[in-house]
Amino acid sequence: MSLAMNAEELESFLAREFPQVVDDFRVESLSAAALTMRMAIREAHLRPGGTVSGPSMFALADVAIYLAVLSRIGPVALAVTTNCSIDFMRKPAAGCDLLAEARLLKLGRQLAVGDVLIFSEGQPEPVARAGMTYAIPPAR
Template identity: 40%
Template sequence: MDKRITNEAGLTPKLDADQINALLRRAYPQLNAEFSDYVTLEVFAGGCTVRLNANERHLRPGDTVSGPSLFTLADIGGYVCVLSHAGPDALSVTTSLNINFVRKAPPGPIDGHCRIIKLGRNLMVFEIDMKAGPDGLTVAHATGTYAIPPKTSA
């Protein structure tokens, strides 16, 4: 299924992937500290693709990527969607995030395909499908909501 077909009509990104990665380095430097584990790969109308480059720092016993690492990927996907589509106000915050872990996530790249379900003036609702491994199977799926701060008049 083409991810672009299922997006809400009329959503146009205001920032591209490179601009988002630069913004995250400035506004949220602790996300990647000395590593580049979480990155934005693509921003498109109504969504984005983010990646976790999962390595030994992200593993729990059993050689599986930890739930908190996948949860962070889901949250970053929503954050990238709100920043790229509602505007670069770094003060947007998560108000809810619901995650389902589907199968073991092996170390290596895990791609989060994020789609905006609804973008309003105050809230953005999204879903993200996280895929990994040689077969690109879903390892986790999440839905969430971001609060968008009110626009201030200049």
């Protein structure tokens, strides 16, 4: 399947629709099969104990799947998360960015299902895995 939006268009969309988070995320790579997204880790993303917080990792997984869906269907701002299951498997390193590898497993007319692996940059083992479902609003 071809892409409806490229990485630059996705980042412009994110800046326009979600200016409050745009500085945290950057699309590293994009293909019809997968999207890799970087989250720039700052002090605000950390929790006691020197690790990245669970809500920050959820945000990365959520934005990565959202943009993976939009890369295929176009700029549909009202596509929304309807389900998320996240497994926190290892303590992420506090001193480096997180990378999310998002893959769409199913893209239908009303629902998209995807999987995200999250890594601390430079580490081979994932720190978290998320299964995400997005609802796609009907075309007008």
